[in-house]
Amino acid sequence: MAISMSDVDRFEASRPRLEAIAYRMLGSASEAEDAVQETFLRWQAADTGCIEVPEAWLTKVLTNLCLTQLASARARRETYVGQWLPEPLLAGDPMLGPADTAEQRESVSYAVLTLLERLSPNERAVYVLREAFAYSHREIAEILDITEAASQQIFHRAKRHVADGRARSEVDRAAARRIVEEFLAAATSGRTEPLVRLLTEDAVAIGDGGGKVPARAKAFEGARAVATFMRGLFKPSKAKRALVGGTAEVFAATANGEPALVVVVDGRVIGVMCLEITAEGIAAFRNQVNPDKLERATRLWAAADHGEPLLRVF
Incomplete structure (x- = not known):
């Protein structure tokens, strides 16, 4: 059935919120966009005149699409490379x-x-809707077709799991920026000890190359192992220069609200390394180098003012 312009406008007004929900649910911008587009197609086919609360209807449809996507994603990630x-x-x-x-x-x-x-x-859906978007447990129960009591139980369980895996404490942004700069200086010093001093004892380093860019299948664990890896990662070589296609520029940035290093070659983002910084030091490096997951970052980078690089390597 034909959709009116007012219905299109109503959906477009909800799009930013729907995309933000879907991204948190799926961890993928491209999959979030697809889920929101499918929600629009469902909206287009619906008798919108009978929908009393469009925002609630759209959220329910989107959430259930994401739940279906998550179920299939788990199977795909079992065969994911690295x-x-x-x-x-x-x-x-x-x-x-x-x-x-x-x-x-x-x-x-x-x-x-x-x-x-x-x-x-279900735990992910309840956590996202409650923690990030402040939906009431009554609203979440209606979206997921569960009871309010079940929503409360699922939320507490999900929040406990997340809290158990979190690092100990946060530091302010100014201190985080200083630590990022100290890390780069230590990583390019050619020595391991300065890096070890910046890390927590149980620091980890994880890379996602998706089978398209070399990345170790198993995480590096422990301050010394991580420091040794980072020292080698930032050591220039002809092989690395050939791999990335030129000189790489490293910028201090923010990704997902956390301190990050963005590595750029000829305007193309080839890596985003997110640093998890605590009062005890750097607890984790999560390095995304899969080109399929950096297309959106490259588009945004091209349109942003990012200043001068902190480092040129490779």
Whole structure:
């Protein structure tokens, strides 16, 4: 059936919120866009005159599409080459969604998105809707066709799982920027000890190449192992230059609200390394180098003012 312009406008007004929900649910910007587009097609085919609360209807349809997608994604990730990490979003990307509260900011952090992979689809849906978008348990129950009591139980369980996996404490942005700069200086010094001092004892380094870019299948664990890896990663060589296609520029940036290093070659983002920084030091490096997950970052990077690089390598 034909859709009116007012119905199109109503949907477009909801699109940013729907995309932000879908991204948190799926950890992929491209999959989030597809889910929102499918929601629009369902909206287009519906008798919108009979829909009392369009926002609730759209959220329900989108959430259930994401739940279906998550079920199939789990099967796909069993055959994924190497480690799977979410698609990073650079500062200013509208898909990051609301960031007014600490809970909203944390819900889209790279660290939490990675932890959400441990949750069941229902746990992930309840956590996202409650923590990031402040839906009531009554509203969540209606969206997921469960009871309010079940929604409360699922939320507490999901929040406990996320909290158990989180690093110990946060530091302010100014301190985080200083630590990023110290890390780069240490990584390019050619020595391991300066790096070890910046890391927590149980630091980890994870890379996602998706089978398209070399990345170790198993995470590096422990300060010394991570430091040794990072020292080698930032050591220039002809082979690395050939691999990336030229000189790489490294910028300090923010991705998913966390300090990050963005590696760019000829305007193309070839890597986004998110640093999880605590009061005790750097607890984790999560490095996204799968080109399929950097297309959106490259588009946003081209349109942004990012200043001068901190380093030119390779």
